[in-house]
Amino acid sequence: MAAESYSEAEPRGQRSQLLQHEVLLTGIGGQGVQLAAKTLAMAATAEGHQVLMSSHYGGEMRGGQTEASIVVADEGLRTVPILESVWSAFVMHSRYWPGVAARLRPGGVVVANSNVAGDLPDGDFRLFPVPAGDIAAEVGAAMSAGFVLLGAYSTITGLVGIEALVAAMKDLVPPYRTQHLVVNEAALRAGASSPAAPLLGAGAW
Amino acid sequence: MAARLLQGSDAVAQAAIAAGCRFFSGYPMLPFTDLLESMARRMAAAGGVCMNAETEIEAVNMTLGAAAAGARSATGSCGQGIALMQEAIAEAALNEVPFVVFNMARGQQDYFQATRGGGWGDYRTICLAPKDVVEAVEHTQLLFHLADQYRSPVMMYGDYLISHTYMSVEVDPIDFGPLPPKDWALDGSRGGTGRSRQIWTWAMGKANDPGPGPDLHWQRIAEKFDGVARLEQRWESKWCDDAETVIVSFGTAAPFVEQVVGELRDDGVRVGTFRPISLWPFPEKPLAEACASASRVLVFEVNAGQMIDDVRLAVAGRAPVTPLGRVSIDFSGMRQGEILTVPWIRDRVRQVIREVTV
Numbered sequence: 001m002a003a004e005s006y007s008e009a010e011p012r013g014q015r016s017q018l019l020q021h022e023v024l025l026t027g028i029g030g031q032g033v034q035l036a037a038k039t040l041a042m043a044a045t046a047e048g049h050q051v052l053m054s055s056h057y058g059g060e061m062r063g064g065q066t067e068a069s070i071v072v073a074d075e076g077l078r079t080v081p082i083l084e085s086v087w088s089a090f091v092m093h094s095r096y097w098p099g100v101a102a103r104l105r106p107g108g109v110v111v112a113n114s115n116v117a118g119d120l121p122d123g124d125f126r127l128f129p130v131p132a133g134d135i136a137a138e139v140g141a142a143m144s145a146g147f148v149l150l151g152a153y154s155t156i157t158g159l160v161g162i163e164a165l166v167a168a169m170k171d172l173v174p175p176y177r178t179q180h181l182v183v184n185e186a187a188l189r190a191g192a193s194s195p196a197a198p199l200l201g202a203g204a205w
Numbered sequence: 206m207a208a209r210l211l212q213g214s215d216a217v218a219q220a221a222i223a224a225g226c227r228f229f230s231g232y233p234m235l236p237f238t239d240l241l242e243s244m245a246r247r248m249a250a251a252g253g254v255c256m257n258a259e260t261e262i263e264a265v266n267m268t269l270g271a272a273a274a275g276a277r278s279a280t281g282s283c284g285q286g287i288a289l290m291q292e293a294i295a296e297a298a299l300n301e302v303p304f305v306v307f308n309m310a311r312g313q314q315d316y317f318q319a320t321r322g323g324g325w326g327d328y329r330t331i332c333l334a335p336k337d338v339v340e341a342v343e344h345t346q347l348l349f350h351l352a353d354q355y356r357s358p359v360m361m362y363g364d365y366l367i368s369h370t371y372m373s374v375e376v377d378p379i380d381f382g383p384l385p386p387k388d389w390a391l392d393g394s395r396g397g398t399g400r401s402r403q404i405w406t407w408a409m410g411k412a413n414d415p416g417p418g419p420d421l422h423w424q425r426i427a428e429k430f431d432g433v434a435r436l437e438q439r440w441e442s443k444w445c446d447d448a449e450t451v452i453v454s455f456g457t458a459a460p461f462v463e464q465v466v467g468e469l470r471d472d473g474v475r476v477g478t479f480r481p482i483s484l485w486p487f488p489e490k491p492l493a494e495a496c497a498s499a500s501r502v503l504v505f506e507v508n509a510g511q512m513i514d515d516v517r518l519a520v521a522g523r524a525p526v527t528p529l530g531r532v533s534i535d536f537s538g539m540r541q542g543e544i545l546t547v548p549w550i551r552d553r554v555r556q557v558i559r560e561v562t563v
Contacts, residue, residue, distance in 0.1 A: 053370070080461050
């Protein structure tokens with residue numbers, strides 16, 4: 001095989017024409033932030049989008065900083081894996097909020113678990129507080145607050161559909177954890193249909 | 206096959222198996238560990254063998270053994286473990302046993318190690334540095350082909366961002382064309398079949414015919430690597446035709462630089478970007494041509510200055526070559542630190558362009 005070069009691969013200015021949405025997911029270890037991120041990324045892939053996801057978390061199993069970023073593009077993913085700014089935030093806990101706020105673009109969408117992230121300072125963003133912990137407890141899925149917030153996030157932003165999220169969750173749960181499938185699905189659907197999760201006027205697509 | 210969301214390590218593992226890799230051995234060490242885990246999960250179903258070795262030295266020598274028997278084989282680690290593998294890599298280069306080394310480095314501080322090596326003798330290793338997971342899938346398959354084509358160990362320079370990032374990716378087998386038969390492979394026979402060979406670093410021959418001896422053997426290997434250096438340079442360049450400034454970067458750092466350069470172009474700044482895809486052979490002449498109109502060359506790498514040596518050799522004094530990066534590791538010690546962001550690179554490039562202009 002001969003040596004190759006690639007040159008002048010695309011016209012200038014194409015970057016700005018792509019439709020692409022970024023989500024920053026934040027919380028503390030043990031809240032299911034990484035699982036929610038993976039579920040969202042897989043659901044968006046199943047719906048035909050190009051997806052990039054990167055995770056960042058410390059060595060602690062519980063309580064430490066945990067963060068994931070996801071980019072969903074209609075086609076031709078063009079992004080670096082460490083994001084400079086984001087369109088929306090998924091906030092399970094307020095402890096690491098300042099780092100998220102610094103990257104949120106003006107007018108960005110923030111879907112926050114108001115049970116433990118009800119104290120976010122004001123800013124130039126559209127805040128949707130969702131009592132994800134309470135809703136999870138109501139449907140008998142106290143451990144699944146992350147899925148409640150994810151369901152709510154899907155309704156609010158329209159980034160992915162609830163059916164794709166349920167299917168992705170079922171794919172991701174390992175065989176030895178299948179006892180959680182029913183409550184996880186209940187949590188996703190309860191979040192998606194919650195009065196705290198209105199359909200956003202300007203949806204993702 | 207439709208695109209699937211795969212972690213980089215899993216995508217590389219699947220690409221390796223699609224390329225026919227049937228032996229893998231390694232010792233866990235982040236960010237390489239995920240690749241070893243994926244191989245362990247997937248290799249048995251493909252009819253292959255994955256060994257969790259007790260050390261990196263054991264891993265690379267098992268890989269050398271499997272490869273000497275003709276199997277498509279691979280190993281890997283991060284730079285710290287690959288330091289231990291240097292002797293076996295040099296032996297394999299000189300006794301002409303092909304395998305792939307997946308270097309999931311903890312940053313960009315192992316450029317010298319990857320491109321110069323630390324073993325003995327006149328040998329080189331082809332080294333490809335993918336910019337993202339999609340390219341890593343292609344490089345994985347290409348590396349197995351190049352290893353067999355040149356009967357030589359070859360390397361991928363990956364890192365945490367290759368190993369741990371999830372991307373939509375298709376892992377389809379790529380046909381790179383025919384390869385010579387592995388008629389040199391040890392087949393377990395002795396004496397009568399006529400197929401047994403010595404695989405020996407000092408010469409290639411048979412038990413009753415020791416071959417040409419070290420002088421001719423090593424001359425021939427040096428000529429082989431001279432040919433590889435001519436034929437296997439790979440690179441990507443953008444906006445260099447009229448560029449006053451060319452910025453060189455490699456691997457996962459390159460897309461960050463490219464984004465900044467794209468913005469500068471939109472602002473009317475005559476700047477271009479050049480990425481060596483093969484770190485060895487370094488695309489020396491293509492870089493010199495890309496810099497033909499440049500009055501300055503900038504090098505962004507997340508280390509104390511390693512690739513900049515190769516850039517200076519290529520530019521050969523025709524323009525000043527200025528480093529942009531520095532050592533930068535995050536709190537985990539597993540990945541590049543704070544300078545690998547678009548804002549940091551944007552500020553640094555604008556600052557240096559101003560300084561060099563003034």
